[in-house]
Amino acid sequence: MATPTRLTCLCKLVYEPADLLSSSTLPLECTICHCDTCRYTTGGLGVSCFSLKGRPSDKSLSNTTAYKTSEKYTRFFCKHCGCNVFFRSEEDGQWLAFSGIIEPDHKRAEEANEGETGGNDENVARVTSHIYVGDAHDGGMAPFLTRLGGRKAPCYVADAQDGVEPLGETELQELRGVGLDVASHERGSMMDVACHCGGVQLQVVPPAYNESSEGWHVPPDRSKYYARVCCCRSCRLALGFSLQPWAYIPPAHILTKLGEPVVFGPKAKETAQLERLKHYQSSESVLRSFCTTCGATIFFQSFERPDIINVSAGVVRSTAGNALAREWLHWDRRAVSYGGEAVDTELVEAWLAD
Ligand SMILES: [Zn+2]
Ligand SMILES: [Zn+2]
Ligand SMILES: [Zn+2]
Ligand SMILES: [Zn+2]
Incomplete structure (x- = not known):
């Protein structure tokens, strides 16, 4: 069995001992919420939380911004x-941690597994179901994550309550194809991007790839942008969930609401062009950007790869109401980035399965 070692964000200014978690043995059971609020406040396509024994320390909380999405939740x-770190239910005062901030002790898990075969002891989360799958017309990632480590993870349109039936296999199969056959005139002239609070709003012009375009980021369907899930530790600790969905877009195609090209590169830190966008330089050449009001992850850029910007897919606003926005995005499900760093291999294996 693996044990959690600590709770931390990418910059480590939010930092708690693992014994703040209600349970000390991994994997921890959870549901993935696919609701609009979870997607738009994080930039992910779904998130999960684990309950805590009590309130995080004043030191950690002093490094956070609270964002109240309703009377019930902060x-x-x-x-x-x-990084999305904590969640508080105002009704019962319960504190939760976003699952991506839990650091597993992989080394100890490997030692414990010596001589054993199979098993998924490295998973941090044991996902039991998907909720609010009905918020998006395509159900987002949920219809692709229904078989996890040999068990079924049912998908509920809203909350999983007594007497509510999950979606059946026929419905799930239909959802897996939604968005693929949307005609280009039905998808709108621009791909809209907006965080939950609306403080960061962008427009992306359609791809300009042609027959001679090449590179890993050029999808087979040249009318779309390439998209892929990243499982690296840095993305996880900047998002707060183990899967970070990215769309790969040339910088000149990303415009402000006023139609100005967004400033990228080292100069991005000095411009006040997008007032609500805050940057975190996670390494010498990497800048990560998020909304300073609601916390949504917006961009990842590497100065060493200036021709492509990663845009968080969870804040893409499909005109058709699809979370995967497949009228705009070609999802590569043959691979994930940094699969070796994945902490939830069950989710990765399900996403990559046919
Ligand atoms: Zn941090
Ligand atoms: Zn939610
Ligand atoms: Zn925002
Ligand atoms: Zn990454």
Whole structure:
């Protein structure tokens, strides 16, 4: 069995011992919420949380920004790196941690597994179901994550309550194809991007790839942008969930609401062009950007790869109401980035399966 070692965001200014978790043995059971609010406040396509024994420390909380999405719930993200860290239910005062901030002790897990075969002891989460799958017309990632480690993870349109039936296999199969056959005139002239609070709003012009375009980021369907899930530790600790969905877009195609090209590269840190966008330089050549009001992850850019910007797919606003926005995005499900760093291999294996 693996044990959690600590709870931390990417910049480590939110930092708690693992014994703040209600349970100390991994994997921890959870549901993935696919609701609009979870997607638009994080930039991910779904998130999960684990319950805590009590309130995080004042030191950690002093490094967070609270964002109240309703009378019932308050979300907390790191004000320095943007990671979604905690969640509080105002009704019962219960504190939860976003699952991506839990650091598993992989080394100990490997030692414990010596001589054993199979098993998924490295997973941090044991996902039991998907909820609010009905918020998006395509159900987002949920219809692709229904068989996890040999068990079924049912998909519920809204909350999983007594007497509510999950979606059947026929419905799930239909959802897996939604968005693929949307005609280009039905998808709108621009791909809209907006975080939950609306503080960061962007427009992306259609791809200009042609027959001679080449590169890993050029999808087979040249009318779309390439999209892929990243499982690296840095993306996980900047998002707060183990799967970071990215769309790969040339910088000149990303415009502000006023139609100005967004400033990228090292100069991005100095411009006030997007007032609500805050940057965190996670390494010498990497800049990660998030909304300073609601915490949504917006961009990842590497100065060493200036021709492509990663845009968080969870904040893409499909005209058709599809979370995967497949009228705009070609999802590569043959591979994930940094699969070796994945902490939830069950989810990765399901996403990559046919
Ligand atoms: Zn941080
Ligand atoms: Zn939600
Ligand atoms: Zn925002
Ligand atoms: Zn990554």
